[in-house]
Amino acid sequence: MDDLFDLSLIPGLRSVPAFVDVDEERALVERIDSLALAPFRFQGWLGKRLTHSFGIHYDFDRAALARTDPLPPWLAAVRDRAEQAVGLPPGTLEQALLIRYDPGAGIGWHRDRPHFDHVVGVSLGAPAAMRFRRRLGERFERRTAPLPPRGLYHLAGEARYEWEHSIAAMAATRWSITLRSLSGRGRAAVGD
Numbered sequence: 540m541d542d543l544f545d546l547s548l549i550p551g552l553r554s555v556p557a558f559v560d561v562d563e564e565r566a567l568v569e570r571i572d573s574l575a576l577a578p579f580r581f582q583g584w585l586g587k588r589l590t591h592s593f594g595i596h597y598d599f600d601r602a603a604l605a606r607t608d609p610l611p612p613w614l615a616a617v618r619d620r621a622e623q624a625v626g627l628p629p630g631t632l633e634q635a636l637l638i639r640y641d642p643g644a645g646i647g648w649h650r651d652r653p654h655f656d657h658v659v660g661v662s663l664g665a666p667a668a669m670r671f672r673r674r675l676g677e678r679f680e681r682r683t684a685p686l687p688p689r690g691l692y693h694l695a696g697e698a699r700y701e702w703e704h705s706i707a708a709m710a711a712t713r714w715s716i717t718l719r720s721l722s723g724r725g726r727a728a729v730g731d
């Protein structure tokens with residue numbers, strides 16, 4: 540874990556700058572693009588980003604969590620390495636959410652659903668930045684973390700639970716692999 544470093548921006552936010560190499564990035568992008576990516580749905584709204592989930596599926600329309608197709612081998616391999624990189628036990632990151640942000644697509648301010656606990660992301664394609672904010676009285680305290688292509692980030696603790704995050708609309712295409720563990724609430728929701 541020597542290459543995992545604390546961005547020092549927010550406790551709980553850590554990164555691995557070159558988690559995948561250029562050849563692997565190209566292969567992963569091809570794999571993601573070959574999936575049936577669908578516009579992200581939120582309470583009847585269609586988002587601009589395209590997504591596909593494995594392992595666990597969260598249906599925002601029905602606010603229900605359910606098990607879905609297991610991670611295919613190429614994705615399970617990334618998941619296994621990500622767990623090792625951040626020091627989580629094997630099999631902890633049960634959900635993989637694949638996203639393609641075409642030009643104009645981003646993700647608005649949010650905290651990830653309470654059904655999930657650890658959040659580990661891998662960035663592919665165009666560089667982006669993850670913006671963080673947390674309310675401080677009348678205003679927001681803000682931080683910005685770079686999301687370089689091929690890098691991994693880990694959100695836990697304060698960065699995960701006390702801060703909201705967002706990504707501004709992209710100018711060029713970015714793909715991401717977001718791996719998440721289930722919280723106690725999430726495990727109860729899927730019937731574990």
Ligand SMILES: O=C(O)CCC(=O)C(=O)O
Pocket residue numbers: 636638646651660661704706715716717
């Ligand atoms: O694309 C990313 O790296 C972040 C996605 C995200 O924040 C989410 O799906 O909750």
Ligand SMILES: [Fe+2]
Pocket residue numbers: 649650651704
């Ligand atoms: Fe998120």
